[in-house]
Amino acid sequence: MTSYANMDNKAFEEKSNIYKTTYDIDIESLTYTKAVDFKSLDDLKKITDIDELYGAIGEFRSKGYEFLYRGLSDSSYKLLPTISWNNKDYFKEEDILEKAKSICIKYGIDKYKLPKANENLFYMGICRHLGLYSRLIDWTASFWIAMSFLMDAKNIEKDGVLWILAMLRKENNFENINPFIDDNKLHVLKEDFYLPEEDNDGILGFPIGILRRWRQNGYFTVQPQGYIDIPFNEIVLPYGMKLIRIAISSVEKNILLRNKKIININELMIDEKHPIIKEIEELNYEFIDK
DSSP states (O other): OOOOTTOOHHHHHHHHGGGBOOOOSOGGGGOOSOOOOOOOGGGGGGOOOHHHHHHHHHHHHHTTEEEEEEEESSTTSOOOOGGGSTTBOGGGHHHHHHHHHHHHHHTTGGGGOOTTSOHHHHHHHHHHHTTOOOSEEEEESOHHHHHHHHTOGGGTTSOEEEEEEEEETTTOOOBOOOTTOOSSOOEEEOOOOBOOTTOTTGGGGSOHHHHHHHHTTEEEEEOOGGGTTSOGGGSOOOTTEEEEEEEEOHHHHHHHTTOTTOOOGGGTSOOTTOHHHHHHHHGGGGGBOO
């Protein structure tokens, strides 16, 4: 086993850099077949063809934008973090996260954390993908992953929504910071991790929470403390950031089912029977006001 215990951060990062994941760009969206000179992000709302929408996003990438997506299979679902559902007690969140960290460490997940990575974000991000309620809202950098979640079979006959978060690169950065930060700002987060040298299984050797995040190309947003109960689409976004709502009707959903780029979400929710999932999800009961 390779030991990094006596390395400083710089040496560690140089040693482990080649094992860090670099799959966070929706590469396919850089290519498209129909070129149209869109002038404004608001033009995306007028597009009625999914392939044209996909192509338009590619054009805006070339103009300096990054995009994150969230697909909701039921248009009545609110764009809220899970901790705001069902009268959760926010003041318990840090204590519950500490218990979640202990569970993750028991399963050896701590060895995938980079020295400079924020500990709370690292574990909160992993546990969010394992089902833990938190202040984080999940997003994906993959258009088709978001569309696949929008096509969830249990709501296939309901209208859905594709939320698109557009960000000017020169104005907005993905951050690796403590999700409990209370600076009255909106933050877009990405938790980093690496693949230790001794893991011979490569990417498939990742713990389930990390593997899910990697497969789903996951990112997060965290709202200011005083705005957690307010839907994301009702918050004033910082300069250079815009939220776009694309309605997808149930009729369109059934047509899209034939699209080969749509993935069965059961393939993304890897290893549903893994014991860590039950242990993490049981912590959710501690949030409920009694």
